Amino acid sequence: MRRLRSATRCVLAQNRRHIRIQPQFLVDMYHPRYTWLTDEEAKQRYHQAEDHLHHCNLCPHKCNVDRYKETGYCMIGAKALVSNIGPHLGEESCLIGTGGSGTIFFSGCNLRCVFCQNYDISHVAQGEKLGPEELADWMIKLQDVGRCPNINLVTPEHVVPIVAQAILCARDKGLKVPIVYNTSAFDALESLDLLHNLVDIYMPDFKVWEPKTAARLLKSSAYPEHAKQSIKKMHEQVGNLKFTFDGLALTGVLVRHLVMPHYIEESKQIMRWIAENLGKDTFVHIMEQYFPHAHVGKPKRGKNKDPEDVRYAEINRPIRSSEYEEVVAEAKRVGLWRFENADEYGLYA
Incomplete structure (x- = not known):
């Protein structure tokens, strides 16, 4: 029911674009940063x-391989592997795109999250190999044909x-809409330097x-330290999230956190x-849709294992409403107040 209510709030927000937003978070005239x-x-x-493609060092693994000749940790060469392209109504669609962002899902990743909610895309290297010109053509198609208000790049770190x-x-080629960089935050600072004034909205986990x-x-x-460094760098580049008068995000940082069972205290520390x-x-x-997936809950390996024993048992269940509310309460206690669930937590004035 909670997930259904979240989706309902998103639809309501899409249909209520006249709601007031604080003046300091409004943008009147905006041109994407790449036009600067x-x-x-x-x-x-x-x-x-x-x-960088010839000496790949743009994620924390710093493999330093020539991606025209070999692959590193991510197993991706000099072309991107793309699993899906099209308008997409994701968790933040009520903020970054009323009709769905023009989304490009990249296959492969530079982390191996055991609970990955997009396991079939991120962990399985499948899709179509596309170079820069081909990707650019798809961005133009999404802008013109899909009528998408931005281009949302999902898991592009590698x-x-x-x-x-x-x-x-x-x-x-005539692209005129903002770029959204949708990332795990396992980014190298050199990577963010390359993206400076190319990305308008950073959306790190x-x-x-x-x-x-x-x-x-x-x-x-190494993930937590790199996440802290990269998210701070993103914020230095684009600042706080800002909107049009009708509530469409144009520029800034939106930080996401998926609440998981057993690790509530870590969620609070992140807030x-x-x-x-x-x-x-x-x-x-603050996301509430965690469910056991990927490797979580699978039988443990070994000859003498108990058949009841499963891998990553501590997160082998959805979160409870009380756990989610506990994290939200801590976020509010430390002064955070701009939340995605706008109707419930007062994004709008």
Whole structure:
């Protein structure tokens, strides 16, 4: 029922675009950041992306491989592997696109989250290989044919050089809508430097707080530190989330956090970090839709295992309403107030 209510709130928000928003979070005239670049700057940025493909170091793994000749941790070469393209009504659609964002789902990833809610896309390398020009053509199609208010790039952390080149190509082809970078936050700072003034809305997840939890559930103990660094960098680039008068987000950071059973205290710590390091005006989406997926709940390996024993048993259930409300209460206690569930928590004045 809670998920149904969230979807209902989203629909209501889409049909109530006249609701007031605080003046400091309004944008009257806005042009996507990639239009701010001069032609010479755009050309230089394109070549910088090319250099990174030859010495890949744009995620924390820093494999340093030539992706034209071999692959690193992500197993993706010099072209992006795309699993799906089209308008998409996701969790934040009531903010970033009333009719659905023009979404490009990239296959593969640079984390191995055991509970991945998009396991069939992120963990399974399948889809169509597309280069920058082809991706740019799809961005134009989504803008013109799909009537999408933005281009939403989902799990692009491992294909940033290709994405950067595609945005620059699309700029030359007439792209005019904002770019949304939808990320796990396992990004290298060099990657965000390459994306500076190419991305309008950063939409990072902050998944877990403790390195030992990240090692167990994400297969990278380095995740929390990299997430903190990258989310701060994103906020430095684009600031707080801002909207049109009718409630469509145009620029800024939207931080997402998926509440999971057993790790409620880590969720609270993440809320405190956001308030202290990004500011209390940071827009936050506290997500409640966790369910066991991917490797969670599968039988443990080994000959002498108990048939009742399952992998990652501590998160082998959906969250309870009380757990979700506990995290929301902590977020409000530390001063956060801009939440995705606008009707319930007062996004609008």
